[in-house]
């Protein structure tokens with residue numbers, strides 16, 4: 001029997017063309033940008049287990065979210081505890097924050113993660129059962145500036161990656177009181193058309209009617225024409241914050257669109273919410289999203305600190321990158337490729353190879369019995385910068401010709417000093 005990866009999952013593997021979104025070099029490229037931007041914005045890395053007690057997500061993400069209702073991978077472990085594969089990163093970050101008393105260390109905490117998430121969704125292009133997120137959470141600051149810093153971080157990541165044709169959608173869903181009042185009005189508005197709503201929306205009508213607002217169903221969208229707007233229900237403080245957030249975004253020249261229908265699918269959000277969509281992703285066009293979630297830390301048993309965060313799907317980033325034909329840096333081949341022509345030369349090459357690598361130089365040789373022309377072809381195909389062919393003559397003279405493949409230039413060097421010569425050459429990093 002041929003065992004394949006489970007549906008909705010995939011392998012990330014090295015590929016020669018670097019044009020397939022499964023290519024591990026593309027992933028390493030994106031991840032290096034996440035790390036660099038996190039450093040620039042002052043976010044530190046956090047890693048949490050891929051499984052947690054299911055209760056964390058039931059309480060954290062919310063009983064009425066699709067993630068908890070329909071999509072969690074839960075299992076009972078041998079100790080009869082109900083566990084869940086992590087469907088999202090925010091609740092685990094807060095769990096770890098509380099468990100390690102991080103609040104005692106400083107007043108502001110800025111954390112990032114790059115991690116796989118698991119949701120039992122109907123798999124399709126851009127939607128997977130294991131997907132990966134780069135996410136960031138800022139804990140301890142409640143200012144509009146912090147809201148905008150988070151949006152700026154998201155946009156900076158996309159900009160650095162070269163992505164275009166993205167839209168920031170922005171909304172404020174106010175505090176709990178405003179939302180309760182809005183919920184009543186929205187239900188009143190929808191009630192006469194209840195039977196005409198899609199099955200999903202009918203189910204949401206009782207448990208989370210706000211989610212009907214971002215239904216993609218065309219019939220639902222028609223019914224929603226003329227629906228009340230959450231923005232008319234915000235209290236003075238929420239209105240002032242929302243205005244300030246917009247003014248700060250204007251100041252940074254980050255273009256956005258206010259979308260009063262944007263509510264996001266997780267129950268923990270309050271006040272500022274945002275989503276970034278890509279015009280090149282088809283139906284699954286949300287490339288990243290986030291918002292403020294004051295109150296969640298306290299609900300999970302921690303101190304009452306304000307929080308905001310966002311996460312972006314790495315699959316969707318890479319799909320957009322390829323769709324837009326954005327050139328990504330190609331991985332560099334070895335600085336030198338060694339070819340030994342006979343057994344003695346191969347033995348000497350093996351020793352030199354070790355010495356070069358100890359000095360930090362990327363060096364390779366082929367351990368097979370392939371002949372010189374094939375080995376030269378191979379060195380070229382892996383992008384080797386230099387080749388040294390070593391035989392009887394080189395061993396007896398102690399000198400070897402080093403050929404630079406890009407120019408064809410040849411220079412003679414001392415065999416025993418190769419590591420010193422290449423140490424001078426090797427100053428470039430893998431991604432330059």
Ligand code: HAM
Nearest residue numbers: 088090126127128131286287288289290309310311313
């Ligand atoms: P989310 O919107 O559920 O938010 O997911 C964030 C991003 O992950 C989405 O915009 C999308 O790019 C990607 N994504 C989600 N589900 C899938 C899937 N099945 N396949 C591929 N990509 C997917 C959260 O998870 C929140 N924890 C974000 C957050 C952090 N809010 C505050 N802090």
